[in-house]
Amino acid sequence: MSPATLFTPHRLGGLTLPNRVVMAPMTRVRAAAGGLATASMATYYAQRATAGLIVSEGVQPSLLGQSNPGTPGLHTDEQTASWRQVTDAVHANGGRIFAQLMHGGRVSHPDTTGLVPVGPSAVPAEGSVFTPSGPQPAPVPRALTTEEVPEQAASYGQAARRAAEAGFDGVELHGANGYLISQFLSSNANLRTDRYGGPIAHRIRFAVEAAEAAVDVIGADRTGIRLSPGGTFWGVRDSEVPELYAALLAELARLGLAYVHLEATAPEEVLLGLRRAWPGTLVVNPTVPMGAKVTGRDDADRWLGLGADLIGFGRAFLANPDLVERLRTGVPLAPHDEATFYTGGDAGYLTYPSYAYTA
Template identity: 80%
Template sequence: MTTLFDGYRLGDLRLPNRVVMAPMTRVRAAAGGLATPSMAAHYAQRATAGLLVSEGVQPSLIGQSNPGTPGLHTEEQIAAWRPVTAAVHTNGGRIFAQIMHGGRVSHPDTTGLQPVGPSAVPAVGNVFTPNGPQPAPMPRALDTAEIPEHAHSYAAAARAAIDAGFDGVELHGANGYLISQFLSSNANLRTDRYGGPVANRIRFAVEAVSATVDAVGADRTGIRLSPGGTFWGVEETEVPELYAALLHELARLQVAYVHLEATADEEVLVGLRRAWPGTLIMNPVVPMGPKQADRAAADHWLGLGADLISFGRAFIANPDLVERLRNALPLAPVDEATFYEGGDAGYLTYPAYQYPA
């Protein structure tokens, strides 16, 4: 029987276990979207994971969603990431960069630019800005001719990530951000080749992944998806058909992995597992939902055919999460007040488990 602590081959990488640190926004970047020494220490502390996936990294200024997030679209940003990846590798780890284009989930106060999206439909809710939460603004609908530029921005950021020392990249196709907006049936009201039927709604995702595969190779390219998710007000019709069609195209491209979130019924997710012939990372709970991933949830999904299991909040408070899971040690609680407040508190201050003397 497969366990969390068995090794796994992911492309050219040999993972010592099947525990993945999920991408989590922590807004600790310096001005200009630069990675910092604290970020290097944070990821290095968690390098015992089979694979680390970084926080979402914007591929362009217009792709930035939140203030305080890092980028991979300038030479200075690439240079700032190199000590982070070096620290992870020195500690024996492996790390992919998650490339995240926010699309309509952004604000002019953050970027100085009007957000863009598939259609002129604003996200639901307040977005983070340097001046506090504000209602999501009206995005500008992308012209058909400029959509390939945004699809190729993922590939450009992927090349930058490899230059910065990352082992690969994960395209953020989930949680209501740009790829997810194109998959949506209410954020995407287009009538051209990028909107309407399933074959058109998956086109942007396929073009972004294809460009990234061409740029850095299929074995260095993954994608995260949230089937049926409703983050930022997105809705999706024909969910099983939509994602089956997308997975068919991703299989043709032979990407390194698909990373699914538990945003649909288990029956739907198991069907997608059967439809996907490659490596599957499963995030067994809804991100930021009421439940936190644990060993029982991980074992359940390994039994259903997942290859790797990603943990989010558990990794924030437990830098030694792999050891705690392996030895059935208690997990430290996370302080949600420090998620996005900046600084090292709640970022570098969680200790490893202290065994009794």
């Protein structure tokens, strides 16, 4: 049997992906008031529907879970209905799309939500958070009580139900990059002494309960999770990284999730150990999010050779709506304009053209 290439189909739950290129989730802060998806968002994702799988930008599962202004939600009827134009457009162009469910936890601000952010402990994130009036120091979150934690885990299931109603093919839980699930995994953001803090078996509990909530509603074959082992986004620190994530993957394997999506935030030998520990589909982002390097074909081929099943591409997809074809043919990738990542409007969003061939 020939080894898989970036353009070999792959079976993911009930879906057949025509290639192994995944559009990674990327915040673009272009939602309308009330966290509604827009016609421009439908065009943006439809332009990139040749990806084997699209994972949407982070979508808050509740108002309390909103991290940044201008991001979309999946916790009201209006939000749910607004996403249908996006999923319909992607499907009309032959694509598949999962919604990334992102609860910001302590990475939020009252000026954004009107609510005091929550976290596993009253420990603020490092750095400034985005607010409607510009960056502000991260506030001290309110520590969730033991009785409140299951409510936050359940919010992922409630949003997963809405995602299915909106036409998404599945959901990805954002368990990476210093947001709420990552905060519970962390040994410095999570100082709890109850069943959700302390030893590894307790620190992974919230992630498992959040995954269970989604699985119970839409099924394991439509549920994935993204993780950043050893990552230090927003000041989180993980102790015992190989042991922590191996224990988490063992519990997630019991649930039979569709995939695990790993960021290259740990040494390669740690990531390879997690590949061996995970029996299902593995998505790998070969380069650190927002790092100096943009993932390219060589990175993808290398990680497919190391055992990844699917490869996540982030910034390369922003300026290259036809990224799959460019990777297939080897034509140059267009550079992205970082100044337009979060500015709103269609410039730097819908204005990147496909490759222009010359005679």
